[in-house]
Amino acid sequence: MDIFTISLWGITGTVFVVSLIKSKQKTFESMNMARGMMKNMIGQIVGILFLIGLIITLIPPEVIKSVLGKSNLLLSTIISALVGSITLIPAFVAFPLVGSFVDVGASIVPAVSFLTTLTMVGIVTFPLEKQEFGLKFAVTRNILSFIFAIIIALTMGMIM
Amino acid sequence: MKIVGIIKNNKLITIVSLTYILLFLAIPDKAYSSVKNSMYYIIEMLEIMPVIFILTSIIDAWVPKEVIMSGFGEKAGVKGSLFSFLLGSFSAGPIYAAFPVCKMLLKKGASITNVVIILSAWAVIKIPMLANEAKFLGAQFMAIRWILTVISILLMSYLVAIYVTKESIPIEEEEDLNLKNGIDLKVQYCIGCGLCEKLLPQHFQMIDKKAKCKEFILKNEQIDKLKSIINKCPVKAIDFK
Numbered sequence: 001m002d003i004f005t006i007s008l009w010g011i012t013g014t015v016f017v018v019s020l021i022k023s024k025q026k027t028f029e030s031m032n033m034a035r036g037m038m039k040n041m042i043g044q045i046v047g048i049l050f051l052i053g054l055i056i057t058l059i060p061p062e063v064i065k066s067v068l069g070k071s072n073l074l075l076s077t078i079i080s081a082l083v084g085s086i087t088l089i090p091a092f093v094a095f096p097l098v099g100s101f102v103d104v105g106a107s108i109v110p111a112v113s114f115l116t117t118l119t120m121v122g123i124v125t126f127p128l129e130k131q132e133f134g135l136k137f138a139v140t141r142n143i144l145s146f147i148f149a150i151i152i153a154l155t156m157g158m159i160m
Numbered sequence: 161m162k163i164v165g166i167i168k169n170n171k172l173i174t175i176v177s178l179t180y181i182l183l184f185l186a187i188p189d190k191a192y193s194s195v196k197n198s199m200y201y202i203i204e205m206l207e208i209m210p211v212i213f214i215l216t217s218i219i220d221a222w223v224p225k226e227v228i229m230s231g232f233g234e235k236a237g238v239k240g241s242l243f244s245f246l247l248g249s250f251s252a253g254p255i256y257a258a259f260p261v262c263k264m265l266l267k268k269g270a271s272i273t274n275v276v277i278i279l280s281a282w283a284v285i286k287i288p289m290l291a292n293e294a295k296f297l298g299a300q301f302m303a304i305r306w307i308l309t310v311i312s313i314l315l316m317s318y319l320v321a322i323y324v325t326k327e328s329i330p331i332e333e334e335e336d337l338n339l340k341n342g343i344d345l346k347v348q349y350c351i352g353c354g355l356c357e358k359l360l361p362q363h364f365q366m367i368d369k370k371a372k373c374k375e376f377i378l379k380n381e382q383i384d385k386l387k388s389i390i391n392k393c394p395v396k397a398i399d400f401k
Contacts, residue, residue: 001207002295004291004294004295004299005207005208005211005295008208008211008215008291009211011215012211012214012215012218015215015218016214016218019218019221019222026221026222027218027221029221029355029358029359029392030217030218030220030221031214031217032353032354032355032358033217033220033221033252033353033354033355033394034210034213034214034216034217035213035354036352036353036354036355037213037216037217037252037351037352037353038209038210038213039352039354040351040352040353040369043169043170043172043173044170044172044173045205045209046173046202047170047172047173047175047176048172049198049201049202049205050173050176050177050180050194050195050198050202051172051176052197052198052201053194053195053196053197053198053199053201054176054179054180054183054194054198056194056197057190057193057194057197058190058194088254090254091284091286091289092209092212092289092292093205095292095293095295095296095297096201096204096205096296098296098297099296099297100201102297108301111297112305115293115305116284116305116309119254119255119283119284120255120280120283120284122255122256125255125256128256128259128348128349129256129259131330132259132260132262132263132330133259133262133263133266133275133329133330134324134328134329134330135328136323136324136328137272137320137324137328137329140319140320140323140324141276141279141316141320144316144319144320145280145316148312148315148316151312152305152308152309152312155308156301156304156305156308159304160300160301160304
């Protein structure tokens with residue numbers, strides 16, 4: 001375990017103890033919630049983690065490098081943003097997935113656009129959003145989120 | 161029938177397992193190294209996963225959301241925007257889980273700008289999630305993306321408010337609480353945390369990872385209990401009808 005994970009466990013442990021002292025009931029309720037969420041997602045999480053292994057093994061790094069690498073950056077960024085918009089996986093498992101792509105040589109620019117549209121743009125949840133907030137709001141918010149995802153990605157490419 | 165249901169609910173893992181089985185039969189070497197490559201990510205994930213879920217739930221339980229929500233309104237200005245960021249960042253669940261919360265705030269008078277901030281912050285900014293991002297992609301990556309995202313959300317929230325007026329958002333009229341005769345559960349927003357089932361098993365039940373409301377006649381003495389679960393539901397998917 002790296003320092004980072006250990007300190008996160010430390011912080012959470014402290015918060016947990018404080019929470020327990022302040023209210024046992026509230027703490028137990030929140031633990032129930034944590035367990036419920038984890039149980040719901042575990043199938044998807046395990047599935048994606050094993051998928052990562054398949055991707056790394058079966059797709060040669062050169063292919064990933066040429067498709068998602070520094071050449072034709074704009075196109076790969078826009079395509080990644082589109083894929084992110086239609087995918088509905090928890091952001092939680094998206095990080096190791098994207099991390100594994102970057103590790104074998106993918107550029108961070110498409111990686112960022114995928115991560116950002118994954119969470120902010122929702123094609124699958126669009127009907128729900130339209131129902132609650134109206135067509136105009138849903139369309140405007142999703143289109144702007146898509147554009148900003150690409151701007152964020154390109155800016156990160158320049159900074160890093 | 162039960163097996164079909166299990167497969168339907170776990171499409172991804174079913175496809176991945178089948179691929180592995182085929183691979184083990186065809187090219188065992190590749191299959192073996194796939195498992196080995198996955199192991200690294202599985203171990204990393206096991207180290208950080210429980211802590212993220214626990215932290216998210218504790219934050220969700222303790223952040224005084226009622227206080228934050230009362231700080232909204234058309235005139236709330238910078239304070240309103242800041243509160244919107246906090247509310248979005250400290251809540252659990254995916255973006256669609258924020259829809260009912262935002263709808264309620266709109267009824268209470270929150271501005272379009274603030275609703276966009278909550279939705280976007282809810283989607284991308286989560287403190288435990290930032291930790292996860294830093295672990296797999298590096299702290300620098302996480303920090304720069306966070307800063308750029310915050311700036312983008314602010315710009316976006318003002319842009320949306322220019323184009324979209326409140327009149328274009330459908331808002332139902334408030335009903336009298338005395339006329340309530342049952343419980344309305346918006347299944348599409350349920351994140352399956354199971355809190356309602358644990359607290360009021362006589363009224364709620366988890367079926368296929370989603371909460372279901374059992375049929376019953378609403379009596380006055382139940383209203384207080386139900387009110388408390390309506391407030392506790394992390395995505396505000398439960399309401400009287």
